[in-house]
Amino acid sequence: MMKTKYTAGFDKPVEEAAHGSHVNTSQVIQKVTEHADVYPLVQKVGTGDREAFKTLTSLYQRKIYLLAYSFFRNRDDALDIVQETFLRLYQKADMYKEGHSFQNWLLQIAKNLCIDYYRKHYRHEGETNRDKPVEELNLTSDDPSLRPDSLGLNDAFAECLEKLTERQRMIFVMKHYNQLKYKEIAQILDIAVGTVKSLNFKATQNLKILMGPYVGERP
Amino acid sequence: MNECKEILQELAAYYYRELSGTESARVEAHLETCKDCWQELNLIKKTLNGADAFNPEIAAALASVDWDTLPDKIADRVLIHNEENVPRSWSRFWSSLFRPQFRPVYAALLLGIAMGAVLTFFVLRSPQEIQLAADGIFVPAGVMESMDVEVARRKTLDYLEKSQYLLLEFLQAEPDRAADFWRSDFAAQETRGLLSQKRYIDSQLNKYQMAKAKAICDQIEFLFLELTQLSQEISEAELERVRNLIQERQLFLKINIIRQELERSEV
Numbered sequence: 001m002m003k004t005k006y007t008a009g010f011d012k013p014v015e016e017a018a019h020g021s022h023v024n025t026s027q028v029i030q031k032v033t034e035h036a037d038v039y040p041l042v043q044k045v046g047t048g049d050r051e052a053f054k055t056l057t058s059l060y061q062r063k064i065y066l067l068a069y070s071f072f073r074n075r076d077d078a079l080d081i082v083q084e085t086f087l088r089l090y091q092k093a094d095m096y097k098e099g100h101s102f103q104n105w106l107l108q109i110a111k112n113l114c115i116d117y118y119r120k121h122y123r124h125e126g127e128t129n130r131d132k133p134v135e136e137l138n139l140t141s142d143d144p145s146l147r148p149d150s151l152g153l154n155d156a157f158a159e160c161l162e163k164l165t166e167r168q169r170m171i172f173v174m175k176h177y178n179q180l181k182y183k184e185i186a187q188i189l190d191i192a193v194g195t196v197k198s199l200n201f202k203a204t205q206n207l208k209i210l211m212g213p214y215v216g217e218r219p
Numbered sequence: 220m221n222e223c224k225e226i227l228q229e230l231a232a233y234y235y236r237e238l239s240g241t242e243s244a245r246v247e248a249h250l251e252t253c254k255d256c257w258q259e260l261n262l263i264k265k266t267l268n269g270a271d272a273f274n275p276e277i278a279a280a281l282a283s284v285d286w287d288t289l290p291d292k293i294a295d296r297v298l299i300h301n302e303e304n305v306p307r308s309w310s311r312f313w314s315s316l317f318r319p320q321f322r323p324v325y326a327a328l329l330l331g332i333a334m335g336a337v338l339t340f341f342v343l344r345s346p347q348e349i350q351l352a353a354d355g356i357f358v359p360a361g362v363m364e365s366m367d368v369e370v371a372r373r374k375t376l377d378y379l380e381k382s383q384y385l386l387l388e389f390l391q392a393e394p395d396r397a398a399d400f401w402r403s404d405f406a407a408q409e410t411r412g413l414l415s416q417k418r419y420i421d422s423q424l425n426k427y428q429m430a431k432a433k434a435i436c437d438q439i440e441f442l443f444l445e446l447t448q449l450s451q452e453i454s455e456a457e458l459e460r461v462r463n464l465i466q467e468r469q470l471f472l473k474i475n476i477i478r479q480e481l482e483r484s485e486v
Contacts, residue, residue: 050294057290062281069280070273079284087297094318153272161273175235176270177277182237197232204231208266 039098046093057086064110070177071114073158085110104187111188153214160210168203175200226256230263371423375432376481378416379474382439385409390462397458401446410443435477
């Protein structure tokens with residue numbers, strides 16, 4: 001029996017349809033590549049060298065801000081995280097080991113700060129909902145904040161993102177907005193690549209359910 | 220259906236182009252034949268495109284920051300703040316002490332301390348050292364013995380000298396007062412002292428085989444015993460006889476010879 005090829009409804013070839021056009025943020029942020037000479041700079045930062053500190057800050061500040069902003073959706077909090085991350089860099093410069101990815105090391109610091117900051121300042125808001133599985137949330141409630149027509153799509157998405165668990169949210173943000181590879185996320189979070197893949201899959205599934213009403217699908 | 224389950228797990232990774240060539244080809248082959256998985260991919264695509272709606276806001280947030288001046292501001296806050304509030308050199312000094320590259324040095328130091336402790340333990344346990352700890356000074360056995368001989372020699376010399384003086388007093392006394400001399404407190408006290416001193420030097424003279432000195436000391440002791448015990452009843456004639464006997468036997472001469480010998484053998 002011949003298998004049917006389901007391509008109807010897509011005006012692009014399968015691969016093109018799948019790999020959606022990517023975020024404009026990649027055009028906005030300065031793409032940071034790993035510098036071979038980053039280690040001497042980190043060493044200089046350890047001795048209090050201001051120029052080295054400024055160079056590293058200017059290279060990685062946007063990456064950290066992007067991670068923090070997409071996590072908190074708050075400019076001031078994100079800037080606090082940026083400053084705090086570079087303070088930690090200065091304090092812990094001699095703990096950075098040559099040969100390791102400096103960007104991942106720095107993002108690991110930023111990630112920890114984000115989680116701590118979030119638990120300290122944000123946790124109480126909507127805590128009860130976050131503890132429930134996504135399927136149990138009343139997505140058709142009369143809560144005005146959840147009505148598809150009452151929010152812009154970005155606000156709606158931010159609301160949905162906040163309903164994910166800390167870990168799923170962090171991984172989704174790193175993957176989707178910071179455009180990090182699964183391998184890099186695994187290094188930053190110090191977990192297996194398979195776990196990252198699985199958690200990102202769960203995050204996507206949950207977002208699919210939560211975003212259903214906003215993107216014209218049933219939850 | 221099992222394959223659908225596996226493919227579903229891979230769809231997000233497929234969307235993000237994180238699959239290898241083989242994995243990607245496998246997913247695509249499945250999608251061409253499975254309507255459900257295809258629809259699932261479509262939903263994921265819609266969701267993630269929805270997530271892109273957040274991008275303009277992020278872009279605006281990024282644009283709202285003056286990235287050129289931020290490094291300077293952060294450097295001011297971080298570096299100056301730390302120089303003011305943290306005793307930086309000390310904190311860095313202490314943290315540098317615990318760097319991983321110093322581990323072998325600490326290990327060697329610990330090993331050295333442990334070995335030193337073990338050696339000290341064994342050395343302190345030896346009997347000679349225990350003796351030392353108990354006495355407070357260390358004296359070899361040979362030196363102890365020669366010191367003992369020297370003490371015996373000096374005591375004997377002292378005994379002989381005192382005896383000689385006492386006997387000389389006796390000999391030089393008037394014949395009619397010789398009996399009174401032995402009854403006097405002076406003579407009684409002196410002879411008592413000499414007799415008790417003789418008891419000490421006896422053991423030493425036997426131990427170190429000083430036979431000649433022992434013989435003369437015995438004679439003197441015997442004489443003193445006789446004189447002190449019999450002094451109450453003894454007659455003047457008998458005392459005269461004792462005096463003659465002392466002279467006849469050349470007791471003084473013998474004592475002098477032994478004294479000279481003892482003085483020569485000084486350690």
